[in-house]
Amino acid sequence: DPETIQASANNESDAFVESLLDKMSVEEKVGQMTQVTIDLILKDNSTTEIDPDKLRKAIVEKKVGSILNVKGHAYDYDTWRTILTSIQEVAKNETENSIPILYGIDAIHGATYLKGSSLFPHNIGMAASRNTDLVHEAAYITAFQTRSSGIPWDFDPVLGLGRQPLWSRFEETFGEDVHLVTEMGKAAITGYQKDGLKSNTAVAACMKHFLGYSVPVSGKDRTPANISDLYIKEYLLPPFQEAVDNGVATVMINSGEINGIPVHGSKYFLTEVLRNQMGFKGLAVSDWEDVKRLHTRHKTADSHKEAVRQAVEAGLDMSMVPYDYTFYDLLVELVNEGTISESRLDESVRRILKLKNDLGLFDQPISPAVSKEKLFNPDFDKAAYTASVESMVLTKNDGVLPLKQNTKIALVGPAANAYGPLHSSWSFTWMGNDESQYSEQTKTFHEGLVEVFGADNVFSRSVTEWDNEKNYEIGDVSNADVIILALGEPPYAEGPGVIDDLDLDEKQLQLAQKAIKSGKPVVAVLFTGRPRVISSIEPGLNGILLGFRPATFGGLAAANILAGNENPSGALPFTYPRKSGDVIHYDHKGTEEFREDIPNTYGNDGYRPQWDFGHGLSYTDFKFRDLVIKNKSIAKDGTVELTVKVENTGKMAGKKVVDVFVRDHFASITPSAKRLKAFDKVYLDAGESVELNFAIPVSDLAFIGRDGKSVIEPGDFDIMIGGLKETFTVK
């Protein structure tokens, strides 16, 4: 039976790993725990050509077990395979135990570093689509392209909650809600690892960044988070736990610190929580240079050597060093002088070898080549286009949209004529800011509008360089029927994406004001990675479409939505703030609804986001009715079963996101206004209706109680769907 076969395979694999481990020297073990960047093995003035001496220094002399990244920009398929082949040949033929190299890459929102690939929207857009099938498919496609290039390890997905909109990596999150992030994360991981790690279409996924990276107090990248134990358990851990339960192979650690303790040096988080409590058995890799930074930035270690000791003692398996061999040298010293035991190394090396073996790298260090037709299957483009369409959120429409076929469009703004704002981080380069690197099939928003409305109908003076003054001039719009403002954010990643203010910048706001003053209808299309506050211009805009880094086909998708060729169906995966100092999440506590301050005497109407979590308009109308809870009095071990009808009462076919919220009336820990507990997305033709069923186990209504343990408290709860509400009781 399959269980016996699996168990004997595990035994065989364990026996193989143990026999290998027995043969390895301390140096080889430490080498396995060392990861360096490809820069260290390339010829001095080349971005792609391997220097054989440097390669031998890394793999033979320093016994390095893992390499990552690209130098500067994406490589084409053949280059990847050539690089990986040379690396694996040296590992196989010139080292004592012929251990293959584990190559890792950031294939984020598609095959980031594979030249010619089509990219998917960033996670924040994928979460807006509420379409877990699309997330799963995107991950599967990405895995196939990555593995076929010779790379078996992908540093994705981000499972941090997007609750700090200033944070420059907000676009990499699946939004602010714990249930949404958990479900989307699971869909991605099971897509990456589909059919098992040995499969030629799979990569080892990497949940990251464990833990608390996404909620820095200041909003700045890699800065401290102060988080209570309750918050960690209630909000931050569940997506990671779900990933562990679904067999995620690896984890990357948060570069920041929690309550004054850098996570890379925290035995509590890396061993007690991650391993002992959550049951994670896979490989834990550091983030970029973070071991050294325990000394240079966090200053919990008074030397680099002490930093290595702290991280390894805390439970780290592999250090992304990545620019030198200091980690290797220092860890060998620490073991030789007896500060760190060899058995401690064995724990980590076991995990590393097991992953290499699970991936089948010992038998087949690089997966078989595939044809270009297979690699860039047109169906992948279709999936990426669909994802772009479904990721966009129409937040305002006074009737101006969809635009009629021959509408004369004046297109202005900095996001009109560049690829970067549609993509941002991890797009052929780290920051996505090298316009020369984008795939041929990519279209700017301007090109998309031209394709859909015709060159004769679209006028634009916008240029590629974000700051160019031309992008902030309105020009002569007398012949235009509508002004389309292409606004948003330039591309960025990590540190360079730090901002001090959520408000959209003054230059763009002034441009919008000029457009509004012209008296023409104005539609704003924003390409951003996080909510930028636009409340000062919103009242003057006739339509607003949000594109969350919708990538390769994002420009075309936006144009088709404006034309009504596609019906928008995205729903906000976060609460869009009205004021930069008023970031309150949809699942806020009761006291956050009260505002008695002057001049905002809102009373109990103090929760006033620009747009609520889940908001998203369509060109058709959907009506919800007949919300029925089958069992209104339920035991703690029971399941809430409910049905609701959704009808497309408008004139156009469309998809509708259905978010199911639960509100606990009273609880010993202040209950949230509501919490998302389930979601779905349905397609309905005009006039069509459907009855949806949801089953929510009462255990999903548990929360972390005052004693730090999960508890289900009896009492009344509301179910809320599309403006309907019903109450049930837990006994």
Ligand code: BGC
């Ligand atoms: C990022 C990680 C990424 C790593 C490797 C770091 O700067 O924080 O998310 O996986 O670089 O490129």
